[in-house]
Amino acid sequence: MVCGVDRNAIRRREGYDMTTWIRHRGWTWGFRSTVLLYFLALIVFPIFGIYVQSFSSGWTHFAESIADPIAWKAVLLTIKLGVIATLINVCIGTMIAWVLIRYRFPGRTLLNSLVDLPFALPTAVGGLMILLLLGPGSLLGSLAEKMGAQIVFHQPAIVIAMLFVTFPFVIRAVQPLLEELDPLEQEAAYTMGASKARTFFKVILPSMLPGIISGGMLAFSRALAEFGAVVLVAGNIPGRTLIASVFIFGEVESDNPAGAAAVSILLLTLSFIILWVISTVQQRGRRA
Amino acid sequence: MRRLWIGLTYVVFIILLIIPLSRIAIGAFEKGLDGFMEGLLRPEALHALMMTGLIVVLVTLLNALFGIMMALYLVRANWLSRRIKGVLNSIVDLPYAVSPVIGGLMIVLLLGPDSIIGGFFEGIGFKVVYAFPGMVIATLFVTFPLMVREVMPVLQEIGHDQEQAAATLGAYGWTTFRKVTWPSIRWAVVYGVVLTVARSLGEFGAVLVVSGNIMNKTQTATTLVYQDVENFNVAAANGVALVLAAFSVGILLLMEWAKKRKDVQ
Numbered sequence: 001m002v003c004g005v006d007r008n009a010i011r012r013r014e015g016y017d018m019t020t021w022i023r024h025r026g027w028t029w030g031f032r033s034t035v036l037l038y039f040l041a042l043i044v045f046p047i048f049g050i051y052v053q054s055f056s057s058g059w060t061h062f063a064e065s066i067a068d069p070i071a072w073k074a075v076l077l078t079i080k081l082g083v084i085a086t087l088i089n090v091c092i093g094t095m096i097a098w099v100l101i102r103y104r105f106p107g108r109t110l111l112n113s114l115v116d117l118p119f120a121l122p123t124a125v126g127g128l129m130i131l132l133l134l135g136p137g138s139l140l141g142s143l144a145e146k147m148g149a150q151i152v153f154h155q156p157a158i159v160i161a162m163l164f165v166t167f168p169f170v171i172r173a174v175q176p177l178l179e180e181l182d183p184l185e186q187e188a189a190y191t192m193g194a195s196k197a198r199t200f201f202k203v204i205l206p207s208m209l210p211g212i213i214s215g216g217m218l219a220f221s222r223a224l225a226e227f228g229a230v231v232l233v234a235g236n237i238p239g240r241t242l243i244a245s246v247f248i249f250g251e252v253e254s255d256n257p258a259g260a261a262a263v264s265i266l267l268l269t270l271s272f273i274i275l276w277v278i279s280t281v282q283q284r285g286r287r288a
Numbered sequence: 289m290r291r292l293w294i295g296l297t298y299v300v301f302i303i304l305l306i307i308p309l310s311r312i313a314i315g316a317f318e319k320g321l322d323g324f325m326e327g328l329l330r331p332e333a334l335h336a337l338m339m340t341g342l343i344v345v346l347v348t349l350l351n352a353l354f355g356i357m358m359a360l361y362l363v364r365a366n367w368l369s370r371r372i373k374g375v376l377n378s379i380v381d382l383p384y385a386v387s388p389v390i391g392g393l394m395i396v397l398l399l400g401p402d403s404i405i406g407g408f409f410e411g412i413g414f415k416v417v418y419a420f421p422g423m424v425i426a427t428l429f430v431t432f433p434l435m436v437r438e439v440m441p442v443l444q445e446i447g448h449d450q451e452q453a454a455a456t457l458g459a460y461g462w463t464t465f466r467k468v469t470w471p472s473i474r475w476a477v478v479y480g481v482v483l484t485v486a487r488s489l490g491e492f493g494a495v496l497v498v499s500g501n502i503m504n505k506t507q508t509a510t511t512l513v514y515q516d517v518e519n520f521n522v523a524a525a526n527g528v529a530l531v532l533a534a535f536s537v538g539i540l541l542l543m544e545w546a547k548k549r550k551d552v553q
Contacts, residue, residue: 032365035357039354042428042429042432043380043432045398046397047382047386049394049397095293096300098293113544114306114540117309120540121490121532121533123492124510125529164308167305221384221385225388227387227388227389228492232517245390252392252393261397271387272382272385274385275385279378279381
């Protein structure tokens, strides 16, 4: 009994000591500077560093690295294939978002949770899947080869890899907008005699558009950056199936960090612009 | 019309997600259970899985802690001007836009053996790049935004009335956080943790560049899969890939659960 009281008293006193100890101003400032330093050292410093590094040996060296046909062809190819993958994704993503929100059917919840699978799955595993399904020796791969179409180690495989990795973006960006859309608006359009197609293009599509754009942009920037899935299925032949991130990796491996840095900042600047556009679109959407 | 759309959706899901996922499972057991176990119990596979596990634990802990703090500061701090907060806020997203390979390259450039900082650490006998610390740093870089972006909207939504009330009633910073703020951001933090685990488990590009992919030393599960495929040893890759895929499906289920709890709040 006495012992219990004592313990409580001690606990109370310790608790008091804890709070005064934590309350000390030095701790507050220590915390703040630690967090900000962590942030600066981890995020800001490396990004700053790569820009400095690629211009450290002067503009001419940078220009030389970019002017290398293998380098700029890799960047252009990445953009081209990224655009194709994004366009496909915008179409099927919008459709799936629509179906998952508007229709009730067996398996809907399951499909809805499966959407995020490409986010959760390691990209290297994604690449391996494509290789297993369409690669040499597989059923589909040999079938396509017989018909004269080459998939794996050629451009179609890269597009498929990008498609797989960026699959969730458009769906997840459009869904909340569709949820908010008032079905009454559609019904009003119907009752006033608008056709189904006209209602879709005049009422539904405009309200999905911010989601389609920002989701598409996110998918595009992810497609530009994708490495894991692509490196396993692309042939990596310069000018034909060598994309920018794989090119950068090759330059690092062959001990040419300056060349890698030059292409990197080209790609980085492009991604930063995309990111900036996305946030502008979203802000405008919020204001509207 | 309705039937057609639902059917099309099913077709996309089956072709793009379900068939590939089951193909991995079939591939892993192509040579029976023994083949699967053999691929998985190779010493290099066990070591790679251990490395991945260590990285996931360390990165999740560090980024959960600093992510929550950063989110708190970005939303609440009155010792930072609004403009600085705006700038910091947009910087948080930058790792999303950086290709993992480039993220790895940045760390090699900054901390590699040829750099000033890297040379200094090398001098005192501490290897950063092509060793474990570099791999952790690369994964930290890639996963930093996830926690911040999950916690920030919740903090903005709940406002700081309750926190101010608690402070007025005499509660100190830590008590306010534990009793008032924490209960409302709890599920957002859980969701952020799940996302961070998923991303650090699957991180490949950045780790590949930074680690040098040295077998039994700096090889992680994903870079082992890559190396097996490059060596035309697809059967062995399947076992490790299946373990990773199973983890991802588990994470997906956790995500669903956390999302539901988060929405309830």
